[in-house]
Amino acid sequence: MGSSKIKFFKVLCHSSESGVKARVGRITTGHSEFETPVFMPVGTLGNVKAVTNRDLYDLEAGIILGNTYHLYLKPGNDIMSEAGGLHNFMNWKGSLLTDSGGFQVYSLASLKKVEADGVRFSSHIDGSKHFFSPGNVIRTQRIIGADIIMPLDECLPYPSSRKQTEASVDRTVRWEKDCLSAFNETESLYGHNQELFCIVQGSTFKESRKRCIEEIPLKDFSGCAIGGLAVGEKNEIMYDITDYCTDYLLVDKPRYLMGVGTPADILESVERGIDMFDCVIPTRNARHGRIFTTNGEINIKNAKYSRNFNLIDTECLTYTSANFSFAYLRHLFMSREMLAAQLASIHNLGFYLKLMKDIRKAVRENNFKSFKENFLEKYKSNNKK
Amino acid sequence: MGSSKIKFFKVLCHSSESGVKARVGRITTGHSEFETPVFMPVGTLGNVKAVTNRDLYDLEAGIILGNTYHLYLKPGNDIMSEAGGLHNFMNWKGSLLTDSGGFQVYSLASLKKVEADGVRFSSHIDGSKHFFSPGNVIRTQRIIGADIIMPLDECLPYPSSRKQTEASVDRTVRWEKDCLSAFNETESLYGHNQELFCIVQGSTFKESRKRCIEEIPLKDFSGCAIGGLAVGEKNEIMYDITDYCTDYLLVDKPRYLMGVGTPADILESVERGIDMFDCVIPTRNARHGRIFTTNGEINIKNAKYSRNFNLIDTECLTYTSANFSFAYLRHLFMSREMLAAQLASIHNLGFYLKLMKDIRKAVRENNFKSFKENFLEKYKSNNKK
Numbered sequence: 001m002g003s004s005k006i007k008f009f010k011v012l013c014h015s016s017e018s019g020v021k022a023r024v025g026r027i028t029t030g031h032s033e034f035e036t037p038v039f040m041p042v043g044t045l046g047n048v049k050a051v052t053n054r055d056l057y058d059l060e061a062g063i064i065l066g067n068t069y070h071l072y073l074k075p076g077n078d079i080m081s082e083a084g085g086l087h088n089f090m091n092w093k094g095s096l097l098t099d100s101g102g103f104q105v106y107s108l109a110s111l112k113k114v115e116a117d118g119v120r121f122s123s124h125i126d127g128s129k130h131f132f133s134p135g136n137v138i139r140t141q142r143i144i145g146a147d148i149i150m151p152l153d154e155c156l157p158y159p160s161s162r163k164q165t166e167a168s169v170d171r172t173v174r175w176e177k178d179c180l181s182a183f184n185e186t187e188s189l190y191g192h193n194q195e196l197f198c199i200v201q202g203s204t205f206k207e208s209r210k211r212c213i214e215e216i217p218l219k220d221f222s223g224c225a226i227g228g229l230a231v232g233e234k235n236e237i238m239y240d241i242t243d244y245c246t247d248y249l250l251v252d253k254p255r256y257l258m259g260v261g262t263p264a265d266i267l268e269s270v271e272r273g274i275d276m277f278d279c280v281i282p283t284r285n286a287r288h289g290r291i292f293t294t295n296g297e298i299n300i301k302n303a304k305y306s307r308n309f310n311l312i313d314t315e316c317l318t319y320t321s322a323n324f325s326f327a328y329l330r331h332l333f334m335s336r337e338m339l340a341a342q343l344a345s346i347h348n349l350g351f352y353l354k355l356m357k358d359i360r361k362a363v364r365e366n367n368f369k370s371f372k373e374n375f376l377e378k379y380k381s382n383n384k385k
Numbered sequence: 386m387g388s389s390k391i392k393f394f395k396v397l398c399h400s401s402e403s404g405v406k407a408r409v410g411r412i413t414t415g416h417s418e419f420e421t422p423v424f425m426p427v428g429t430l431g432n433v434k435a436v437t438n439r440d441l442y443d444l445e446a447g448i449i450l451g452n453t454y455h456l457y458l459k460p461g462n463d464i465m466s467e468a469g470g471l472h473n474f475m476n477w478k479g480s481l482l483t484d485s486g487g488f489q490v491y492s493l494a495s496l497k498k499v500e501a502d503g504v505r506f507s508s509h510i511d512g513s514k515h516f517f518s519p520g521n522v523i524r525t526q527r528i529i530g531a532d533i534i535m536p537l538d539e540c541l542p543y544p545s546s547r548k549q550t551e552a553s554v555d556r557t558v559r560w561e562k563d564c565l566s567a568f569n570e571t572e573s574l575y576g577h578n579q580e581l582f583c584i585v586q587g588s589t590f591k592e593s594r595k596r597c598i599e600e601i602p603l604k605d606f607s608g609c610a611i612g613g614l615a616v617g618e619k620n621e622i623m624y625d626i627t628d629y630c631t632d633y634l635l636v637d638k639p640r641y642l643m644g645v646g647t648p649a650d651i652l653e654s655v656e657r658g659i660d661m662f663d664c665v666i667p668t669r670n671a672r673h674g675r676i677f678t679t680n681g682e683i684n685i686k687n688a689k690y691s692r693n694f695n696l697i698d699t700e701c702l703t704y705t706s707a708n709f710s711f712a713y714l715r716h717l718f719m720s721r722e723m724l725a726a727q728l729a730s731i732h733n734l735g736f737y738l739k740l741m742k743d744i745r746k747a748v749r750e751n752n753f754k755s756f757k758e759n760f761l762e763k764y765k766s767n768n769k770k
Contacts, residue, residue: 048724049723050727051724052727052728074716074719082692089712309468309469309473323476327468327474328468335459337434338727339434342727343437
């Protein structure tokens with residue numbers, strides 16, 4: 001087990017561009033090997049909405065997310081355990097990461113109450129009462145069996161006061177240490193290694209972020225996430241806090257900016273040293289007809305696309321963009337056909353994963369800055385029209 | 386054009402079993418070649434609901450349907466024409482068949498009124514007023530550009546009186562002759578051949594069916610459909626009328642039983658000489674969690690499947706059944722995930738297309754009767770449990 005921890009993450013190269021903290025790395029789990037910076041499609045309930053595993057393999061998605069809160073409620077730990085974990089249950093051959101469930105408790109559950117030892121809540125589905133503690137979120141994630149798992153933290157809303165934040169950082173640090181103990185006292189149930197990350201909280205206060213980083217035993221975790229951002233604060237604040245945090249994080253562990261973000265957010269955050277991203281934007285926007293193209297994000301329902309018989313993107317070729325026109329995809333959306341969401345989701349995920357591939361290439365070739373500028377200039381041009 | 390008509394359909398072999406009118410044939414269009422008896426997945430609005438073209442190619446679907454009524458309303462003839470027809474619009478490389486739109490007028494539109502020269506109706510979408518005539522349904526189908534097109538007919542509800550039926554047969558025969566004229570006076574718009582079928586009506590009256598067959602110039606059409614069945618009458622009546630009609634239809638033209646049906650219906654109708662089928666059952670049932678398996682149709686939402694981690698069918702292997710368990714598919718349905726409908730639709734279509742393949746093999750090997758009995762015995766066993 002010791003040697004596999006060493007191999008879990010390897011930095012392959014650092015950008016040598018001035019002011020660019022980007023790096024290319026490689027993560028190896030018991031299920032797959034993939035390079036960072038990586039975007040992880042969100043598979044909340046044991047599937048990426050509207051997208052088959054086959055599509056995900058085609059898109060070369062090396063890792064996807066599951067949400068512990070959702071999976072704990074449905075199908076529940078008993079069925080998940082009998083299924084032999086989420087990889088088996090959904091027949092996913094790549095890597096999986098699960099969050100602790102904490103974030104969804106704060107954002108979805110009703111009657112939630114943060115207590116000293118965890119968080120009490122009522123299910124958003126049926127109102128049933130539950131309690132997440134550091135010990136039981138680790139136990140649940142052992143049952144789900146993701147390759148990368150997260151500790152219980154408290155994610156504050158924005159804005160939060162300095163006082164709230166300090167109390168919250170205390171709690172988060174204590175919970176994460178308890179998660180680490182629970183993790184070390186238990187074992188993977190299905191024969192493959194699981195890696196526990198830590199999460200840095202501290203809202204938008206640099207002092208709180210720094211204290212959180214100092215009090216978490218970073219080296220005992222396989223990677224470090226930055227949580228509590230992209231919760232309503234301005235982009236500039238998010239970039240600034242991210243930049244601040246990565247200066248203090250360990251170089252040889254992957255850094256994961258949770259829940260981020262737009263293509264621009266990803267580019268800015270890679271520049272500031274982030275290796276891992278997850279976000280519902282590509283798939284959620286897809287279901288609403290918002291399509292990412294190299295010329296910007298478009299609303300395919302717009303009447304101006306009704307007679308546009310060109311392929312929707314000739315530079316970012318996915319199954320969708322290589323085969324179908326603006327007019328056809330619009331027709332599917334206007335006709336409320338399920339295939340609209342399917343094709344749009346495949347394309348948007350393909351767009352994100354191609355972006356990450358291009359980013360890694362640019363970092364390797366030490367031209368990340370110009371890549372970012374060119375990408376954004378083109379990407380934003382459509383929005384100005 | 387003359388020689389392509391000859392090649393359009395070829396009977397490859399007739400069953401030599403006593404009382405079995407089944408045959409294996411081959412249809413060749415400008416887009417694909419496929420064997421009959423064939424099942425044609427329904428692609429109402431320019432897509433088979435929840436299924437990508439890629440999935441359809443994987444399933445070896447040689448031909449799919451489009452619905453003229455729906456496509457005429459959305460995206461409409463102007464856009465369809467600018468797109469260069471439905472093959473181009475939806476980027477479908479196989480064959481297409483379109484109905485005339487008549488059936489949907491009777492079943493979907495509001496304020497419909499059958500007149501001497503066609504049918505007047507209001508769109509079910511926005512109430513706009515339209516008129517379908519023999520001439521304009523052919524014109525619309527020239528614009529859609531399907532390989533096989535259908536004439537305007539009147540599809541009576543069940544039951545209908547003899548008197549209603551006779552008047553309706555008069556109208557249908559007149560309209561079909563007008564469609565033939567309109568067809569002969571126009572040309573394919575996109576360079577590939579289009580084949581016009583006729584449709585036999587006559588409700589459940591054999592005399593009316595016979596008169597309809599006698600009055601339609603069968604040899605001037607590329608194939609013949611039997612319409613007005615599967616509209617509420619008992620199965621035995623449907624089988625009996627089908628059996629009666631095929632005795633009078635031309636041997637060297639394909640026979641198409643419109644809108645049929647269940648696996649049992651298909652088996653009984655192949656035995657009675659039918660070559661082509663279309664039905665929404667596999668895809669519609671899929672979206673409601675009703676899955677076809679070699680052991681019968683099941684409701685995957687049933688609690689008894691929640692801990693069944695076996696593959697959903699080990700004998701009919703589709704992408705879905707070869708990869709996912711009852712429990713997982715049930716979980717997707719219970720979680721209202723779109724992927725549930727996608728996976729179920731792929732499987733149900735795969736089940737139907739495999740059934741047709743097995744049917745063709747059995748006909749070729751002159752053991753259709755025992756194949757049918759064995760299939761149905763196994764298929765119905767689950768329903769008895």
